[in-house]
Amino acid sequence: MTVQATDDLAELEAGLDALETERTQKTSRVRVWWAATWPPLLFVGALIGFWQLVFNAHLQPSYRFPSPGQTLTSLRDEWDSGDLQKAVWNSVRRGGLGFLASLAIGTPLGLLVGRVKSVRRAVGPILSGLQSLPSVAWVPAAVLWFGTSDKTIYFVVLLGAVPSIANGMISGLDQVPPLFLRVGRVLGARGLASARHVLLPAALPGYVGGLRQGWAFSWRSLMAAELISRTPELGLGVGQLLDQSREASDIAGVIAGIFTILVIGIAIELCLFAPLERRVLRRRGLLAATV
Amino acid sequence: MMSVLQGERGASQVQVVTAGPAVSLRGVTKRFGTAPNVLEDVSLEVAEGEFLCILGASGCGKSTLLGLVADLDQPTSGSVEVRGGKPSLMFQEPALFPWLTARENVELALRLTGAGKKERRARACDLLALVRLKDAGDKRVHELSGGMRQRVAMARSLAQDSHVLLMDEPFAALDAITRDVLHEELVRIRESQKLTVLFVTHNVREAVRLGDRVVLLSSRPGRVVQQYAVDIGQPRRIESPEVSHLSVAITEDLRTEIRRHGGHS
Ligand SMILES: Nc1ncnc2c1ncn2[C@@H]1O[C@H](COP(=O)(O)OP(=O)(O)OP(=O)(O)O)[C@@H](O)[C@H]1O
Ligand SMILES: [Mg+2]
Numbered sequence: 001m002t003v004q005a006t007d008d009l010a011e012l013e014a015g016l017d018a019l020e021t022e023r024t025q026k027t028s029r030v031r032v033w034w035a036a037t038w039p040p041l042l043f044v045g046a047l048i049g050f051w052q053l054v055f056n057a058h059l060q061p062s063y064r065f066p067s068p069g070q071t072l073t074s075l076r077d078e079w080d081s082g083d084l085q086k087a088v089w090n091s092v093r094r095g096g097l098g099f100l101a102s103l104a105i106g107t108p109l110g111l112l113v114g115r116v117k118s119v120r121r122a123v124g125p126i127l128s129g130l131q132s133l134p135s136v137a138w139v140p141a142a143v144l145w146f147g148t149s150d151k152t153i154y155f156v157v158l159l160g161a162v163p164s165i166a167n168g169m170i171s172g173l174d175q176v177p178p179l180f181l182r183v184g185r186v187l188g189a190r191g192l193a194s195a196r197h198v199l200l201p202a203a204l205p206g207y208v209g210g211l212r213q214g215w216a217f218s219w220r221s222l223m224a225a226e227l228i229s230r231t232p233e234l235g236l237g238v239g240q241l242l243d244q245s246r247e248a249s250d251i252a253g254v255i256a257g258i259f260t261i262l263v264i265g266i267a268i269e270l271c272l273f274a275p276l277e278r279r280v281l282r283r284r285g286l287l288a289a290t291v
Numbered sequence: 292m293m294s295v296l297q298g299e300r301g302a303s304q305v306q307v308v309t310a311g312p313a314v315s316l317r318g319v320t321k322r323f324g325t326a327p328n329v330l331e332d333v334s335l336e337v338a339e340g341e342f343l344c345i346l347g348a349s350g351c352g353k354s355t356l357l358g359l360v361a362d363l364d365q366p367t368s369g370s371v372e373v374r375g376g377k378p379s380l381m382f383q384e385p386a387l388f389p390w391l392t393a394r395e396n397v398e399l400a401l402r403l404t405g406a407g408k409k410e411r412r413a414r415a416c417d418l419l420a421l422v423r424l425k426d427a428g429d430k431r432v433h434e435l436s437g438g439m440r441q442r443v444a445m446a447r448s449l450a451q452d453s454h455v456l457l458m459d460e461p462f463a464a465l466d467a468i469t470r471d472v473l474h475e476e477l478v479r480i481r482e483s484q485k486l487t488v489l490f491v492t493h494n495v496r497e498a499v500r501l502g503d504r505v506v507l508l509s510s511r512p513g514r515v516v517q518q519y520a521v522d523i524g525q526p527r528r529i530e531s532p533e534v535s536h537l538s539v540a541i542t543e544d545l546r547t548e549i550r551r552h553g554g555h556s
Contacts, residue, residue, distance in 0.1 A: 009475050013423050018471055020436030179386055186361055186380045187451065188403040197399055201390045284389040284431020 066252035074252040091237040098157030099218045106162040108168025135160035136224035148231040160221030161214040168210010172203035208280050212273040297470035312336040313351035313487040319369035329355050331512035332381050332455030336420035342488045357457045362529040379448040387432045393443045394428035418446040438469035458490045493537045500529045
């Protein structure tokens with residue numbers, strides 16, 4: 001081939017490449033963040049306004065239906081006494097530790113069940129069954145076994161989160177296109193190298209989905225456990241704080257407690273798991289670049 | 292029965308030899324389970340440095356054949372020999388890893404051959420330059436056009452440093468203009484790298500455009516029915532009269548072959 005012909009080909013190719021790849025415009029991070037933030041904020045604002053309106057209509061006495069202001073005051077009182085911070089810290093720490101322990105157990109379990117056929121046949125159905133069993137059902141048993149100690153709480157959290165994480169890993173492994181494994185083999189990846197460079201990265205989206213769900217389950221289980229097993233030895237958690245308010249027939253405190261639980265759940269989801277999942281999906285082009 | 296057992300043992304059936312043709316298949320038969328034979332008594336030789344095109348209708352067993360040569364699967368009977376190590380294979384489907392960038396895809400292939408970190412980097416850049424994608428190395432797979440993806444896949448195959456390149460309809464999903472450009476690219480690379488290519492396609496003109504020799508495979512079961520030497524010098528053009536002329540003749544044979552199936556049912 002002559003030099004001239006080769007240059008022509010290079011130019012032709014460069015032209016095609018330019019035509020066929022879309023030019024993506026980078027939108028600023030702040031703008032993306034703002035676009036994702038204002039609609040829910042607006043909605044929450046509207047909800048609170050509606051709540052105030054209902055309160056103003058005096059449909060129920062205020063000891064049964066508190067106003068937004070009363071709820072806020074109750075929250076501030078708990079803050080001033082230091083109970084709120086202590087409870088939030090305790091619960092988040094328990095939830096976080098429980099989640100990490102679930103991660104350490106659920107991941108290898110998922111790998112084992114997902115990759116070994118005989119184990120899968122035996123354990124698979126039970127694992128997916130466990131996922132649909134509300135882990136709060138374990139609380140009475142846990143109390144009888146472990147008394148009212150941290151063990152009870154972690155036991156319940158583990159039973160809530162481990163199946164989710166393991167199942168996430170399994171479904172991630174199931175979604176790995178067989179083509180990728182064949183490609184890996186052609187490239188010379190076998191055994192451990194294949195797992196590390198092909199199987200695990202390919203399974204990551206499903207696994208991250210499982211982590212997200214696993215966190216939701218551990219947080220839910222934790223609250224159930226805290227609500228049911230309230231004793232001084234256990235120390236104060238958000239669930240216990242909520243139950244305290246119930247005992248005192250303090251409806252504003254109860255609503256404040258529910259909000260606290262909700263807000264923590266949302267915050268961790270938004271700050272940790274949503275960005276993680278978005279990142280994994282975006283890198284693979286499974287997500288539109290802009291919102 | 293004996294050979295089925297051998298196949299199931301999972302041991303590599305592809306023999307690596309050091310003299311003779313680059314790839315040779317002798318009496319290769321392949322069936323899956325109890326289904327009828329997909330390939331039957333296929334004997335083929337690809338000479339060192341040859342560009343051989345295998346032409347066949349959809350579903351005739353072309354991918355199966357390449358899978359046997361690439362040692363992804365074992366023949367039910369017969370033998371497959373590849374000279375000088377493992378061949379590299381470019382798949383029919385887009386098969387780049389989406390969690391890696393273009394360059395990382397190439398680097399992974401180098402890494403799996405045992406190359407060191409520095410060497411990988413440099414080699415990957417060289418290979419991307421060879422397929423003229425020097426500036427696209429940091430792009431993710433989904434940011435590349437179909438043609439660019441196949442060029443990255445080509446770079447990844449070349450990274451394996453084997454002399455035999457197996458290609459399974461690599462350009463089937465591309466538009467005609469891009470395909471034409473990539474044909475030219477492939478011919479250039481094959482010359483500069485002195486590759487032996489076994490190229491599979493159902494596109495008659497593509498086979499004639501690229502191959503030194505074209506082998507026509509029948510369907511159900513897949514057998515070698517005809518061979519054509521392509522005595523047209525490179526550079527060829529797909530729309531040239533010489534290419535068209537031979538394509539017409541081969542298409543006629545292919546149609547006769549396909550018609551045979553309609554007559555029986
Ligand atoms: N793993 C498998 N198990 C069972 N049957 C298979 C398997 N792989 C291929 N086949 C069958 O073998 C036949 C040939 O398949 P193959 O993919 O080799 O055809 P092909 O010529 O590559 O077709 P195409 O042009 O569509 O790519 C098909 O009928 C297919 O159903
Ligand atoms: Mg095929």
